[in-house]
Amino acid sequence: MKTVERALKAGLCALAVGGMLLASSPAASAASWHWVARFDLWAACQARMITQYGGWNADHVKCEIDGTWHPTQTYSLYLYY
Template identity: 75%
Template sequence: MKAVKRALKVGLCALAVGGALLASVPAASAAEWHWHSRYSSWVACQTNTLTQFGGWNAEHVKCEIDGTWNPFQTYSLYLYY
């Protein structure tokens, strides 16, 4: 019985130390693409990208077609952060 109690204490101490070490690890980066706004043309999307986010790296800003192509296509601006 004494050995079981001692093993239990050692196990709990190990869990406490492990939890303290895990708490000190920084959180993982949650960077992902976020929708920002929608435009009626590719030119409007690119113009607003340059005027609003011209100082950003090209890898962090993009214009994409919404859905499948059609004659009245809209474009969305996405930001990566």
């Protein structure tokens, strides 16, 4: 089971990095970062970022840790516009 979870996480990470690298739209004038959603898993945050904002520039979409790291960590999705 752990092998499947690791493979899934690795695949999602590779997909996230690939999507960010392939995003080629020009940067828009942006004002600030806007919170979109909160997730319990980093992979869930990345999956939402790819499925909903996959065509956006990597500098306009990000997943970040909420606060400092702790065992029940949450992650937030932000858009820069």
